[in-house]
Amino acid sequence: MSTPHGGSAAAPSAFRLYGPRFQTAPTELYRQMRTRYGPVAPVLLDGDIPAWLVIGYRELHYVLSHPDLFARSSRRWNAWDRVPDDWPLMPMVMRSPTVLCSEGEEHRRLAGALNDALAGADQHEVRQYAVQAADRLIDGFCTGSKADLRADYAARLPAMVLGRLYGLDPARADVLADAMTTMIDGGPEARRAQQFLLKTMGELVAARRQRPGPDVVSRLLAHPADLGDQELVPNLVVLLGGGHQPTTEWLGNALRLMLTDDRFAASLTGARSSVREALTEVLWEDTPTQNYLGRYAAQDVELGGQPLRAGDLVLLGLAGANTDPRVSPCPGASPGRGNQAYLSFSHGEHRCPYPAQELAEIIAAAGVEVLLDRLPDVELAVGVGELQWRPSPWMRGLVALPVTFTPVTPLGGQ
Known part of the structure; x- marks a missing residue:
């Protein structure tokens, strides 16, 4: 905890939303x-830029259901005068003509x-x-006996599939995936990574205008909405980031769960039902x-007992809301294997598009199933x-998911 929070005189101190505690025990921090x-x-x-983090399930659902009160455009933010030009989170708040930042009819x-x-x-x-791709x-x-399933598999599979949907070759898709990770992590190279992504998407749009194909970019170019390059390019970056990074972590977290939790051990011998159950549980307990x-208060409003001022930045605490004791009263127990009321894909008009959610699940499920089929005795290489x-x-x-297994012959020819 640190200095007084700028958004409310009633809040004597605030939690820093960065640092090692998020690496070790975020659930304890939310508690x-x-x-x-x-x-x-x-x-x-x-x-030390102030914001509000919504970690209550009902409160977050309310925020996501009322875009009139909690708007999307960062032009409403009341703290722009505190933000330096080199702020590492600038790519996440800067105004741009994307679906993430737009409101209303736009x-x-x-x-x-x-x-x-x-x-x-x-x-x-x-x-x-x-x-x-898997x-x-x-x-x-x-052919070896060990691998890092994070770096060698989970971090690459979604990019390869999304690249195919964009009409890219695997090598270019890998490069874009690395740049997207750098931008989302918000480090010192975030702005440079964002510029690289915008440049690459601009080149891709120009190529598809000359030679359309059966891909996402070509369909956007032909859409009646008539998106110009200034809209197409940043929105393609948004789609890539929204598809690659969360799917990577969804796949990696599901593999971790299946390799460490005895309830899913049966899946290591081919039981398909456990794969879907693991994917659902991850969305509740370790959502990517x-x-x-975030959102921005459109007017002075009270939320969860806190007085928010017009223009205050509101962060969507998806993980905190999913583990709200009012939803999951037993610590560490998700509300139910078939329960899909999680907020992992957000909610309301700005939620993750249903087609994107379906594609992410296809990629993650295939990633788990193919790996367990090919390496049936795979196990963790560390405690x-x-x-x-x-x-x-x-x-x-x-950071890594090191595993060992009995070497097998490559399939080849894929």
Whole structure:
């Protein structure tokens, strides 16, 4: 905890939303926030920029359901005068013509175009892409006896499939995935990574204008919404980031769960039902997107007992809300294997598009299933307690997932 929170005189101190505690025990940190402040806690971002973190399920659902009170555009932010030009989180708040930052009719136009472009992907083909990409990746390390499933597999598979949907070759998709991770992590190279992504997407749009194909970019170019380059380029970056990074962590966290929890041991011998159950449990307990930035109070309003001022930054505490004791009263127990009321994909008009959610699940499920089919005796190479989480308040994922297995022959020809 640190200095007084700028958004409310009633809040004597605020939790810093960065540092090692998010790497070791974010759930405990959310519990401390709840004990001290309730479902809405004052927090400080990098540089001690003030914000509110909504960790109550009901309160977050309310925020997401009322865009008139909690708007999306950062032009409303009342703390711009405190933010330096080199602020590491600038890519997450800077104003741009994207579906993330738009409101009202403009948002509906952009969201409609992106939804249609994603929905145009054949799910059976996407499943085939994912299986083929998984086999290629496994072929790259299966003749050895060990691998890092985070770096060698989970971090690459979504990018390979999304690259295919964009019409990119695997090598270019890998480069874009690395840049997206750098931007989302919000470090000193975040702005440079963002510029690289924008430049690359601009080149891709120009190429698709000359030679359209059966891909997401070409469908967006042909859409009746008539998106110009100034809209297409940043929205393609948004789609790539929203598809790659969370799917990477979803896949990695599901593999960790299946390799460390005895309840899912049966899946290691081929039981398919456990894969879907593991994916659902991860969304409750270790959701890939922990916190999301953000919303802005459109007027003075009280939320969860806290007085928010017009223009205050409101962070979406997806992980905190999913583990709200009012939803999951037993610590460490998700509300139910078939329960899909989690807020991991957000809610309301700015939620993750349904086609994107479906594609992410196809990729993650295929990733788990193919790996367990190919390496049936795979197991952790270290103790469970030695696994380390990335030190990020935004994404929940492992630094590495080292495993051992009996070497197998590559399939080849994929």
